Amino acid sequence: MKRIAVLTTGGDAPGMNPAIRAVVRYGIVKKLEVMGVFRGWWGLINEELKVLNHRSVSGIISQGGTILKTGRCPEFQTEAGQERAFNTLKKFAIDGLIVIGGNGSFAGAHKFGNKYNVPCIGIAASIDNDINGIDYTIGADTAINTALNAIDNIRDTATSMERIFVVEVMGRDCGFIALAVGLAGGCEDVFIPEKPFDLESSCHDIVHGNMIGKVSWIIVVAEGAGHAEDIARKITEITSLETRAVTLGHIQRGGRPTAFSRDLALNLGKAAVDCLLKGEKDKAVGLSSGKIAVVDFETAIKKKELKVEGLYSLIKTLT
Amino acid sequence: MKRIAVLTTGGDAPGMNPAIRAVVRYGIVKKLEVMGVFRGWWGLINEELKVLNHRSVSGIISQGGTILKTGRCPEFQTEAGQERAFNTLKKFAIDGLIVIGGNGSFAGAHKFGNKYNVPCIGIAASIDNDINGIDYTIGADTAINTALNAIDNIRDTATSMERIFVVEVMGRDCGFIALAVGLAGGCEDVFIPEKPFDLESSCHDIVHGNMIGKVSWIIVVAEGAGHAEDIARKITEITSLETRAVTLGHIQRGGRPTAFSRDLALNLGKAAVDCLLKGEKDKAVGLSSGKIAVVDFETAIKKKELKVEGLYSLIKTLT
């Protein structure tokens, strides 16, 4: 192994930059040449890549987003696109590929790596934290703290104006952020994709609470479980109480990575290079049970079954 | 003047708590008894008020929202409601009233104070910064910084994914926040109520920029100028480029007040008490030309004419 490439794909996550930094600098120490591919798979298909040196990654450790850019690439779903991507790897004599992204990215790397026999190692980076076999992905901790700051702000108004707020957070398939934020924010209820919720019964609680003097609520909803606007409207219909909806949206995606996201990213960057050097392939690295873990792509891309009962019942118990 | 009352009305703004702190503690030093009225005019109508002492306002200087709570009160629009509010003032021998809020609150205090001959002094607090004759209200600086943090986050994704974002900020009648944030965030365009905008022409700029390599945009829109979702959709229709919409909403309302919002609030709290002690009434205090200013309610409640050309053209020049 003499030359490797690194790319970021899918939605950006805070900590991708420190991960790139670790891949480049650790790779160089290990006598590898490291090329950065721009715009994810697109850059591989279109030969947009360049050698990165020690200086290329200076000062990026504290920056959100990704200096390599990212994006979705439908062309990579096609045979022709994959062929061109592989030709780029051959042309530039790239012996291994590090893919920083989420489970969609891993699914692509899994297929591509096996088909063309390219050693691919994934680094788990996704604010949704929805990768199977992995407890924490790069970016999740930052996104949770960003959402929590927003909810702390909203709490000021909820308390001062005695209002019911429905706050939508990231999480298409996964209630991880919603649960973490709902617990840390002292929120009154959390609606997640993993657990059917009964709006009638929640409204009953609100009306009952209202009668005994509880006048402000924050209900967190993961985007995969419904839209804040819809839920707020329905609560008003059922309870006749005023509600407000807030969709946090893209503010959760960017921002300076937290210490946790950075330290994880730096450790995973090193781990991914080590995997390639050991001849491993078709695997992803992430945090599992408090340690760096290596997981088969095949496992990682399965649907994550988040255990939600414990956290959910803690949230309901403590409000 | 022996006993005064203080209340917060309208939307909450970060810095209302330090203002309450200053009214209470400075009032006490000036040998006044200070009563806090809860839930704005509602508390005056329903006799929900109590004497506040030095300790009542301990530890609130750094908190968003308002410990006195706030809200809109339709009942105060009626003759009967005002009558009851006045009776409460009489019953509790309250000689003067300090109203912390925005121009809606001042309009109410103006009418009420003149009708019942109650000395009312307003403290300008509004995240929209839309009070005529006043350059800065309590809360505006905090709201601007909260919105700016959000936009810095969004910039990470806009750059990494090369996307066009439309971000909606507070400002129903006033583009102040949008201009301040648009400038500080290095945003590419700003749509505000004070200035008609030409979406076709903006889209032309985007398409042109896109051709010469500019791939990310953040367009700030004040809520009074349109909705992020609508504008984003129209841009996509016209340019065929992908867009994302983010509505910052209520996160701009709460949060720890900045130093500027706190120092302003504390100075205005003192100034309002001084006004009452000097026998002034029907006036509001705020910051004007860098100094504490006293403005007639009649002036304050007029529509503010924000001079936007200078700032707007600076924004367009620097992007």
Place this chain on the structure above:
Amino acid sequence: MKRIAVLTTGGDAPGMNPAIRAVVRYGIVKKLEVMGVFRGWWGLINEELKVLNHRSVSGIISQGGTILKTGRCPEFQTEAGQERAFNTLKKFAIDGLIVIGGNGSFAGAHKFGNKYNVPCIGIAASIDNDINGIDYTIGADTAINTALNAIDNIRDTATSMERIFVVEVMGRDCGFIALAVGLAGGCEDVFIPEKPFDLESSCHDIVHGNMIGKVSWIIVVAEGAGHAEDIARKITEITSLETRAVTLGHIQRGGRPTAFSRDLALNLGKAAVDCLLKGEKDKAVGLSSGKIAVVDFETAIKKKELKVEGLYSLIKTLT
């Protein structure tokens, strides 16, 4: 078990308040009466305690410090002091005690609990993260992020003015914060109590780097490994280069707890109550391998042997 008490002792850590919230509210749900003891052991000796209800802990989830206050208590080291503390427990019919604090606090609880046969459960809260058998204590993540923010700020000046900075962070016996921050901050070196350091050799690196164009450095030092002022002065003596020293000090102790610190605190609060209900005693709860763990006090109060080589060499590799 009908009535339990909770206290916070030792240095305050961000997350103690959410831990108190969980103990109180979960305890109530489990049909316990929960008393809050003020000022740590001092309050037990001097009968300063009161019943806490659901409302007593409203709004504290986002606040640093501890509403129960804390402090060191030399009197509790004496036989007489312990006797009085025990009498208070008897007098108020308290069946179990939850002690939120660090290893000093646990050592006290261990002795006291065994001597008087009082079920004591510790909740690991310490910004130093120095409790044996436990990977993460309440407050460590917050303290690390606070220190990291400070270091990001200092980086701006170090780069702009091309200076060498020595930054002292918390950690009397333990380099945990220093390593976490040094890695996440992209710092050039880290001096910790667990590892002898060779200032001459570090200075050699600096002089060498300086010759090849590296002009700014941040060296993190754990307080247990030396003082920033001293180290900075010595570096200047050896290298003749200008240095600056910064001691972060108490700013690392307070502040809004992060999501991680809050969620951990809430889970540990529940876990501690569960321990008492199950009849456990003489144990502490904390996070170990990503899960809530219960550790004997005897283990917890032993000196923690932090494995530093991996992290340290990663830091040196990546700079």
Place this chain on the structure above:
Amino acid sequence: MKRIAVLTTGGDAPGMNPAIRAVVRYGIVKKLEVMGVFRGWWGLINEELKVLNHRSVSGIISQGGTILKTGRCPEFQTEAGQERAFNTLKKFAIDGLIVIGGNGSFAGAHKFGNKYNVPCIGIAASIDNDINGIDYTIGADTAINTALNAIDNIRDTATSMERIFVVEVMGRDCGFIALAVGLAGGCEDVFIPEKPFDLESSCHDIVHGNMIGKVSWIIVVAEGAGHAEDIARKITEITSLETRAVTLGHIQRGGRPTAFSRDLALNLGKAAVDCLLKGEKDKAVGLSSGKIAVVDFETAIKKKELKVEGLYSLIKTLT
């Protein structure tokens, strides 16, 4: 005027980067060529400068420090140094110079500009806010908020552990930051260079307060008025109460600029270019009475007489 140069000197201040951005981009729009000089006067003496284009200043609006670097330059104090600096200006056909910095920088530009007849315009940037004739410099608002965050953190511990803290903030000749932070932080006392303080009398207040139940204090001291360590030790000597000292130091210098610091910087960058275009020289731009003001260097470099009585007595009244 065809070509101008811009440099940053003295201590860095958050907002210097947006100021550079505005000088460059506004200059280009005005058909000027703009050169950036590195490391302040040093770069002028040593011909370290280059043309900056629109892209050179991309993405710096949110970054602390200065991309042009800064530093003190003793060589520029000498005749020979100034001669070389002037030769560089001649060699590169630079018609005007914009100096971003504090009053030391302005003193240098004043002498140099007059001696060699070079149009020099200063942009007031200094976290100390100590420039005469100017109410707000670039960076002051950011530094104040950074110090305030630190003090909010310290308040958590001061309250929880019932301690007396002495916190040293920036301000060698000027108590501006100390007063702004002391007021916004609800601090109990503030020691500044502009006002002699009586430690005995402060200690008397502390002892008296202590007797009636006030158990925590934060005293802010501007570095020009004394050192936190010394003052804390003396308070302990006089009162026998435990104290803690914290010196905030360089963390106040860096960090993301606030909206206020950015918007001011962008406006001043434009104003400085406009000054040069209008043929003005030997002047500085800053904020005065809420508006952009142009002040003679001769005025700007005089000692600023801060009016402290009003703010100081407000602080003492409100605690």
